[in-house]
Amino acid sequence: MFRAIVNKWMQRYFSDEEAIIFTFLMVLFFVVIIFFSRMLAPFLVSLVIAFLLQSVVSAMERLRLPRMVAVIVAFSFFLGFLMAVLFWLLPLIWQQLLSLTRELPGMVRAAQVWFVEMQAAYPQFLSQQHLDQLFTEASGELRKLGQWLVGLSLSSIPSLVAWLIYLILVPILVFFMLKDKQKLIAYVSSLMPEKRSLISRVWREMDEQITNYIRGKSIEIFIVASVTWASFVWLGLGYAELLALLVGFSVLVPYIGAAVVTIPVALIALFQFGISSDFLWVMAVYGIIQALDGNVLVPLLFSEAVNLHPVSIILAVLVFGGLWGFWGVFFAIPLATLLKAIFNAWPKLHGDDRGL
Template identity: 35%
Template sequence: MITDTRWYWAAGFAVLMLMIYLLQPILPPFLIGILLAYLGDPAVVRLEARGVPRMAGVVVVFAAVTGIFAVLLLILIPLLINEIGILRDSIPAMVVWFNQTALPWFESRLNVDVSSFRLETVTDTIRENLGKTGGIVGIILQQATRSTMALLTWLVNLAMIPVVAFYLMRDWKEIMQRIRGLLPRQHEGLAVSLVRDCDEVLSSFIRGQLLVMLCLGVIYSLGLWLIGLELALLIGMVAGLASIVPYLGFVVGVGAALIAAIFQFGDVFHLVAVVAVFSLGQVIESTLLVPLLVGDRIGLHPVAVIFAVLAGGQLFGFVGVLLALPIAAVLMVLVRYMLGRYKDSSAYRDPEEDILTTGDGQAVAESEAPIP
């Protein structure tokens, strides 16, 4: 008796979704660990190709990533806290300019009442939310230390991330081989092909686009720092992160940097310099970063990325955000495969064309004969 295995796959998928929903509190460190292992595996494979044992390669990659991350935190966090303090102190002048200069200009040009847009109370509200220097760290610690159990859970989850990442990176090849060994024999070739396509999509986005975003953040921050902008690091990193959507980082960065330059310098030279920094970043992105880091691989469309992240967060919270991109990549590959199957089926193709292309040579010759 032939059994329809589709019901088993559907039941397995339903159970998986239920387990994700029920186990949301404990999944983040495992998902982040899987992500880090996935990102680090290519470097380990390259070291293996040069004769380095896998365990030694894992130790080297893990130590390098940990060291770089620690150095960046030690350097960036104090700088960002300092720039947040500068931004907090600049807000009153910005609000006064908006109320006394920008709004009257719009009111005189557009002949509309803009009194409802005045920001009389926004100064105190924003300054309270930003708090004093180090206030953000205090808020995080306050939330984490609300109770002893919450503090212990937070510390355990934080400590589990590198542990999970290390062991998964060490055994990544073996895990992939065991998963492949469990695939149905008659569908192994198709499943492996689809998984490779999924990996191509994910690698082009995660390993490519995220590196492009990081490089753009560094370029923007360095360029704004060279022209003397006080909020260079904050604006540059925000613009780099916003570059997940093409041109959004450029628009956000230029807008924020121009406003900051107006209040700090108030001259045309620095405004032109800001535009030049972001224009140079766009040129470097299109001519160097994207061809080098992303190449011609097909990644996720920016709109699909935004929708996937928002939908995952709405359905499963932070766990959904972590799972959004892998699931979106899988769905994209499956949709592409089903679309190809559909175009090869009789439901799409013209039956008369099939007769002409699959008939005898005479039919084909007649179809290719010139029209008299």
């Protein structure tokens, strides 16, 4: 009985030659990504950037500019942005991170005084034993953070060499991906089997969605980070650039990211302003930014790019983020959409089978 069920299932989904080839290609793709993602990191980064710049190139081509001129202009914008990040944003973020690390012990002491006062006022909720345990653990974590920073500075030379290699390889790869886009696509197509209706169907469904997703997510990060930075500077909150960067990248993890980043925003505002109207203003403005992002910006940017249930999105973030780290989180939604497209397209090869 069990063998009959398995045979019927195999006949339904894998009796076609194209289905077997497509399954092999998908398994090969995931194996390569899982085991060689670190080595392929420059290529993956370049591919994402090329996807983003292709929109700029296409827009300029619609204005009757030659493709080579459009590629050079778009690539020049990319190099200018890269220089701004390397020589302005990253040093500023690093300086603020070091400054925050130096101020953390004072913040912990201030929190200890506040908790002691709360314990004296409400002894039924907070015990002295729990407070001692809490601050002992906090002190241990601070020592670990200090050791990590020292270790990071000592190991900066090989890391610097790796980053220099990336900074050379990525712009070169991006330029040739833009310049020779049609040649690269034609070469990859020549490697595919002649019978590829399933592959073509999935690719047509995914091409526009992945492009829209990468472009939309990059625009969302930039807008959210910029608005957050301007708001925090206007409110006089310290570490505005560092917090804005955290809030911007938090949109990569839907639902979870906003909740997690709320903690450092609230803590820094609390230690700087205390329980005051300034603290409430910071939290109110931050809440408005998150609400506008979720209810206005995301629907505008992703109305046609993503059609997944929130549970599917969270599950994809957990699985792919656990496998591939940052890039797994970044591509979690496109990969989940890819799997959905495959599942939707696959049964159409053999029609509906009501026997199972």
